[in-house]
Amino acid sequence: MNGDGTGRPRAWALIREALIAALSRPVATVAVALVTALTCATVLLTTGRAVRAQEDVVSRLDNMGTLLIAASDGQGLAGMMASSVTTVGSMPAVEWAFGLGAAKDGHNAALPGGEGVAARPFFGDLRSVVTLNTGRWPGPGEAIASTTAAAELGLIDGVGGIAYGSDDSDSHPIVGTYRADRVLKSLANSVLIEPTTWQAAPILYLYAKAIDVSWVDRVVDAVPSVITAATPAGITVESPQALRDARGQISSDLAASSRYLMLATLATGLVLVAVTMLAAVTDRKADFGRRRALGASRSAVIVVVMVQALVAALVGAAVGVGCAQVVNAVASASSPSLAFTVGLVVLAVACAVVAAVPPAILASLRDPVRVLRVP
Amino acid sequence: MRSVILEARALAFSYRSSDEQVLKDVNASFGPGEVTSVVGPSGCGKSTLLYVLAGLLTPGAGQVWLDGSSFSGLRDGQRSAIRASQIGFVFQDAMLDPSRSVVDNACESAVFSGIRRQEARPRARELLATMGVENRDAHRPGEISGGQAQRVAVCRALLPHPRIVFADEPTGNLDPGSAEVVWAALRGAADRGCCVVVATHSPLLARESDQIIDLSPHSLGLPETTSSNNESFPSIAGPNHLVTSPSDDASSSHFATGPTPPVGGVDV
Numbered sequence: 339m340n341g342d343g344t345g346r347p348r349a350w351a352l353i354r355e356a357l358i359a360a361l362s363r364p365v366a367t368v369a370v371a372l373v374t375a376l377t378c379a380t381v382l383l384t385t386g387r388a389v390r391a392q393e394d395v396v397s398r399l400d401n402m403g404t405l406l407i408a409a410s411d412g413q414g415l416a417g418m419m420a421s422s423v424t425t426v427g428s429m430p431a432v433e434w435a436f437g438l439g440a441a442k443d444g445h446n447a448a449l450p451g452g453e454g455v456a457a458r459p460f461f462g463d464l465r466s467v468v469t470l471n472t473g474r475w476p477g478p479g480e481a482i483a484s485t486t487a488a489a490e491l492g493l494i495d496g497v498g499g500i501a502y503g504s505d506d507s508d509s510h511p512i513v514g515t516y517r518a519d520r521v522l523k524s525l526a527n528s529v530l531i532e533p534t535t536w537q538a539a540p541i542l543y544l545y546a547k548a549i550d551v552s553w554v555d556r557v558v559d560a561v562p563s564v565i566t567a568a569t570p571a572g573i574t575v576e577s578p579q580a581l582r583d584a585r586g587q588i589s590s591d592l593a594a595s596s597r598y599l600m601l602a603t604l605a606t607g608l609v610l611v612a613v614t615m616l617a618a619v620t621d622r623k624a625d626f627g628r629r630r631a632l633g634a635s636r637s638a639v640i641v642v643v644m645v646q647a648l649v650a651a652l653v654g655a656a657v658g659v660g661c662a663q664v665v666n667a668v669a670s671a672s673s674p675s676l677a678f679t680v681g682l683v684v685l686a687v688a689c690a691v692v693a694a695v696p697p698a699i700l701a702s703l704r705d706p707v708r709v710l711r712v713p
Numbered sequence: 714m715r716s717v718i719l720e721a722r723a724l725a726f727s728y729r730s731s732d733e734q735v736l737k738d739v740n741a742s743f744g745p746g747e748v749t750s751v752v753g754p755s756g757c758g759k760s761t762l763l764y765v766l767a768g769l770l771t772p773g774a775g776q777v778w779l780d781g782s783s784f785s786g787l788r789d790g791q792r793s794a795i796r797a798s799q800i801g802f803v804f805q806d807a808m809l810d811p812s813r814s815v816v817d818n819a820c821e822s823a824v825f826s827g828i829r830r831q832e833a834r835p836r837a838r839e840l841l842a843t844m845g846v847e848n849r850d851a852h853r854p855g856e857i858s859g860g861q862a863q864r865v866a867v868c869r870a871l872l873p874h875p876r877i878v879f880a881d882e883p884t885g886n887l888d889p890g891s892a893e894v895v896w897a898a899l900r901g902a903a904d905r906g907c908c909v910v911v912a913t914h915s916p917l918l919a920r921e922s923d924q925i926i927d928l929s930p931h932s933l934g935l936p937e938t939t940s941s942n943n944e945s946f947p948s949i950a951g952p953n954h955l956v957t958s959p960s961d962d963a964s965s966s967h968f969a970t971g972p973t974p975p976v977g978g979v980d981v
Contacts, residue, residue: 344794344798344826344827346794346797346827347797347824347825347826347827348827348829351823351824351827351830352824354824354830355824358812358813361812362810362812362813363812624808625810628804628808628810628821629821629825630769630793631767631769631796631802631804632796632797632802632821632822632825632869633793633794633795633796633797633798633800633822633825633826634793634797634824634825635789635790635793635794635797635825636789636790636793637790638793638825706769707764707769707770710760710764710769710804710805710808710881711760
């Protein structure tokens with residue numbers, strides 16, 4: 339005759355034991371879930387909002403040009419070629435590159451002698467630097483005017499034509515208007531013309547946006563070596579260092595205060611979960627004693643306690659995130675990003691599981707004989 | 714030749730180092746198909762001996778041998794694995810989980826022995842039927858009697874088909890009918906080759922056993938305590954040194970109410 343089992347519990351059987359324990363001792367389970375829910379909700383409604391505000395501030399600063407690198411040929415003598423836009427734009431650390439040629443004084447083609455605006459050829463993807471307001475994006479040989487320039491030109495519905503040159507020999511149809519509400523706010527009073535051929539055309543300004551603030555310096559260093567120009571020394575490459583420093587300081591200060599708040603909340607949650615689980619395993623000492631006598635190893639007891647905490651924490655985290663979303667929606671406040679929320683859930687659940695370790699070990703070390711002996 | 718599964722060699726144990734030893738120089742062997750009763754007055758160490766033999770307590774001296782290898786010298790995890798797969802335990806109190814149904818309680822030992830739930834549940838229902846509590850399988854422990862709870866506890870112990878079953882006063886709080894069912898189940902397990910060790914106060918159960926271990930002080934050579942309730946045991950030898958078989962005059966039904974058959978103790 340021999341025992342039928344292996345003496346090693348199946349993983350799923352232990353998880354099932356933990357789930358049964360979680361359901362059969364609802365007070366401890368609900369308490370752990372509640373603590374985790376409060377932790378998540380508190381962090382999302384405090385740190386989460388602060389992080390969102392920080393992201394907004396940084397985004398605004400980036401919109402002001404912290405990521406922008408400008409290469410300019412101020413004298414117009416360096417011979418910077420439009421092909422440089424393609425070269426710089428293909429750098430891995432560059433999100434987009436955009437070139438501008440020399441400005442000419444243009445006017446409404448239908449009103450000779452009318453108000454003049456700056457008309458420039460552009461090189462690169464216009465969609466990256468301005469927002470379409472009316473009409474459509476221009477094709478080769480067509481132009482698009484800023485809303486201000488369109489008003490100055492007296493265009494109805496932003497559609498018409500622009501002419502320039504000594505005898506108005508050059509003219510282009512204007513097919514729409516744009517808003518210069520992004521990083522290149524200097525385009526707010528221009529008409530931009532898409533050239534028919536542009537690889538060999540000269541440009542005066544080349545703008546590039548780095549993918550991240552940490553790459554700006556390296557892009558600044560690399561741009562002069564990849565630009566095609568007759569006289570590279572005549573080109574000045576700049577980035578707004580002061581603005582970038584300010585961005586770093588603000589970001590760092592906001593992150594530090596958010597971090598301390600979140601750590602304090604998580605630490606409080608961890609202590610509360612530990613105390614709750616400690617009370618739960620103390621209350622259940624007969625259960626653990628019986629299981630140990632029936633052959634449960636210490637590690638099996640630890641797994642049962644920790645899975646119970648894990649399940650409760652997962653449920654609590656879901657409830658906490660849901661509640662915080664509802665509160666944010668009601669208060670019309672912006673919610674933290676998905677990445678922040680997921681990271682918080684992982685952290686809060688990990689805290690609950692870690693907090694359950696000491697009570698689990700305590701339960702596993704409890705002498706089963708003390709429980710089995712009936713006084 | 715008698716085969717031996719479990720053996721106690723010169724076992725000694727005390728709960729605290731400063732205390733007098735509860736067990737002192739206990740030697741005994743247990744074979745398959747045998748029922749052994751551990752008898753003696755309260756506090757003499759019957760339950761302690763079971764806990765030491767089952768690996769729940771580590772002896773202060775001596776060793777427990779299982780299949781010729783040291784069992785008490787194994788690490789806790791190894792002892793737990795053996796306890797889960799080869800040892801069944803019936804506690805003095807049924808110790809059922811109040812939050813689970815009767816059938817789930819009967820299956821609890823299967824969790825730790827690694828038996829699949831799909832396999833354990835039919836087996837549990839079969840055992841519950843054998844014990845006469847099959848119609849209570851969906852009830853909670855709070856909804857059944859103490860006698861029925863103890864029968865469920867026996868089912869839990871027998872479910873993994875253990876090689877050894879320890880029962881700590883399994884009939885102590887039961888009515889004669891329930892006691893008879895529990896005893897029959899333990900006896901039946903022994904008949905199927907299981908080694909059954911029972912700690913009991915009942916001289917009647919002891920008489921049904923194949924061997925008896927008496928932990929009474931007098932059997933240790935200590936002055937015999939005057940017994941006012943005639944609760945002495947038949948054909949009992951000094952337990953710590955000698956184990957004997959009970960007398961042959963055991964009555965057919967020891968659970969029937971009525972006068973206790975005359976028995977007499979034997980001093981060492």
